[in-house]
Amino acid sequence: xxxxxxxxxxxxxxxxxxxxxxxxxxxxxAVPADPRVEAVLAALPGVNCGACGYSGCAAAAAAVVxxxxxxxxxxxGKAEVSAAIAKIMQQQETAAKRKIAxxxxxxxxxxxxxxxxxxxxxxxxxxxxxxxxxxxCAGGCIGHGTCETACPVDAITMxxxxxxIDPARCTGCGLCVKICPKNIIALIEDTPAAVDKKRCAEYxxxxxxxxxxxxxxxxxxxxxxxxCPVDAIxxxxxxPAFIEKEKCIGCYTCMRLCPPKVIG
Amino acid sequence: MxxxxxxxxxAVFVNxxxxxxYLGNCPFCGxxxxxxxxxxxxxxxxxxxTIATATTWIIHHFILDPLHLSYLQTIVFxxxxxxxxxxxxxxxxxxxxxxxxxxxxxxxxxxxxxxVLGVAILAIKNNYGFIMSVFFAAAxxxxxxxxxLCMAGIxxxxxTVILPRPFxxxxxxxxxxxxxxxxxxxxxxxxxxxxxxxxx
Numbered sequence: 001x002x003x004x005x006x007x008x009x010x011x012x013x014x015x016x017x018x019x020x021x022x023x024x025x026x027x028x029x030a031v032p033a034d035p036r037v038e039a040v041l042a043a044l045p046g047v048n049c050g051a052c053g054y055s056g057c058a059a060a061a062a063a064v065v066x067x068x069x070x071x072x073x074x075x076x077g078k079a080e081v082s083a084a085i086a087k088i089m090q091q092q093e094t095a096a097k098r099k100i101a102x103x104x105x106x107x108x109x110x111x112x113x114x115x116x117x118x119x120x121x122x123x124x125x126x127x128x129x130x131x132x133x134x135x136x137c138a139g140g141c142i143g144h145g146t147c148e149t150a151c152p153v154d155a156i157t158m159x160x161x162x163x164x165i166d167p168a169r170c171t172g173c174g175l176c177v178k179i180c181p182k183n184i185i186a187l188i189e190d191t192p193a194a195v196d197k198k199r200c201a202e203y204x205x206x207x208x209x210x211x212x213x214x215x216x217x218x219x220x221x222x223x224x225x226x227x228c229p230v231d232a233i234x235x236x237x238x239x240p241a242f243i244e245k246e247k248c249i250g251c252y253t254c255m256r257l258c259p260p261k262v263i264g
Numbered sequence: 265m266x267x268x269x270x271x272x273x274x275a276v277f278v279n280x281x282x283x284x285x286y287l288g289n290c291p292f293c294g295x296x297x298x299x300x301x302x303x304x305x306x307x308x309x310x311x312x313x314t315i316a317t318a319t320t321w322i323i324h325h326f327i328l329d330p331l332h333l334s335y336l337q338t339i340v341f342x343x344x345x346x347x348x349x350x351x352x353x354x355x356x357x358x359x360x361x362x363x364x365x366x367x368x369x370x371x372x373x374x375x376x377x378x379x380v381l382g383v384a385i386l387a388i389k390n391n392y393g394f395i396m397s398v399f400f401a402a403a404x405x406x407x408x409x410x411x412x413l414c415m416a417g418i419x420x421x422x423x424t425v426i427l428p429r430p431f432x433x434x435x436x437x438x439x440x441x442x443x444x445x446x447x448x449x450x451x452x453x454x455x456x457x458x459x460x461x462x463x464x
Binding site: 006007010011014015018021022025026028029030031121123125126129 | 331333336339340343344347350351354355357358359421423424425426
C-alpha cells in the first residue's frame with residue numbers, strides 16, 4: 001500500500017471512530033433539557049445586561065425554571081416580559097421591584113476634609129490605589145466621575161465632585177455599582193422611604209452609629225480631632241477627646257486612625 | 265525524583281509555554297482582561313493539557329509508532345484532542361455539574377489551542393515516559409496559568425492609566441508580553457545548570 005492510501009484510510013478510520021464515540025457519548029450523557037428554559041429565554045430581552053444578578057439572560061431563564069427566581073426576574077424588561085414569563089411558567093405575575101443606583105456619600109470635596117491633593121489620572125480607580133483616595137473619611141466619594149463615564153444611559157452627572165443620579169433615567173443595571181472602587185453606590189428600591197433614609201453613615205454603618213472615646217484609655221494625641229471630616233470631635237492638648245454625637249456621621253475615620261484603638 | 269523536579273521547574277519557568285515558547289497567544293491576549301476570567305481559563309488549561317497529553321502519549325506510543333505513522337502526528341493529535349475535550353465536556357455536563365459550570369465556556373475555547381497541541385508534541389519530542397509526560401504537561405499548564413495571571417494583574421492596573429491611543433488594547437498587551445518574556449529570559453539555562461549539578 002502506498003503511503004497515500006494508508007494515510008487516507010487511517011484518517012478516515014480515526015475520524016469515523018471519533019464521530020461514533022461522540023455520537024454515542026452525546027446520547028449516553030444527554031442531559032434532558034427543560035423546554036421551558038428555551039421559552040423563557042426567548043421572552044427575555046436578550047441583552048445580557050446582568051442587572052438581575054445572573055451572568056446573562058440564559059442563566060436568568062435557567063434560574064426561573066429552577067424556581068430560584070420569579071417571572072419578575074428581569075429588571076429592565078417591561079411588564080410584557082414578566083407577563084410572558086408568568087404565562088410560560090403558569091404562575092402569578094409578580095413584577096420586579098424597580099431598583100435604582102444610589103450614592104451613599106453626601107459630602108463633596110469642599111465638605112469633607114482631604115488628607116492630600118491628588119494629581120494623577122482623573123479616574124477613581126487610579127486615585128483609589130493611592131491610599132484609597134484623598135478624603136479622610138474611609139467611605140468618602142473620590143469624585144473623579146468614573147461612574148459617570150461607566151453609565152450607559154447618561155443618568156449620572158457630576159456636581160461639586162459628587163455624582164448625581166437621575167432616578168428617571170437610571171435603569172438599575174448596576175454598572176456604576178461594579179465600577180466604583182469605594183463600593184459606595186448601591187442598588188436600592190425606588191421608593192421615597194428608601195431614598196430618604198440611606199445617606200452616608202446611615203447606609204454605610206447600618207446600625208452601629210454610636211461612637212465613643214474611652215475617656216480613661218485615651219492617650220490625648222488628638223489624631224481623631226485632626227482627621228475628623230466634619231469636626232465632630234472636641235479636643236485640647238492634654239485632655240481626652242470627646243465625640244459630639246449630633247455631628248458624627250459615623251465614617252469610621254477616628255476609629256481607624258486611633259493609635260491605642262479606644263474609639264468604638 | 266530530582267529529574268521530575270527539574271522537568272517541572274523547566275516547564276514552569278525556563279521554557280514557560282507562553283513567555284518562552286510563545287504558544288497560546290490567543291488566550292494570553294484575549295482572556296487576560298480580568299483576574300477572574302484568567303483564573304477560569306488557567307484552570308481549564310491545566311485540565312485540558314494534562315488529559316490531552318496523557319491521551320496523545322498513549323496514541324503515539326501504541327498506535328502511531330507501531331504502525332509507522334508518526335508523520336501523521338499533528339493532524340491525529342488535533343483530532344484526538346478535539347474529540348477528547350468534547351467527550352469530557354459531555355461527561356462533566358452529566359456527572360460533574362459543578363466542575364462543568366466552573367470551567368464553563370473556557371473548556372471548548374481552549375480545545376484546539378496551539379499550547380495544548382504544543383505540549384502534547386513536546387512531550388513526545390523530549391522522549392518522556394508516560395508519568396513524566398503528565399508531570400511535564402501539568403507543569404507547562406501551570407506555567408500558563410502563572411503567566412496569564414501576571415498579565416491579567418498588570419492589565420487590570422493598566423485600565424486606570426491613560427495611554428496614548430495607538431498603544432491601547434492589544435498593542436500594549438503585546439509590549440507587556442514582550443517585557444514579561446524578557447524577565448522570564450532570566451531563567452534561561454537554569455534547568456541545564458541544575459541537571460548538570462544533579463548528575464555530578
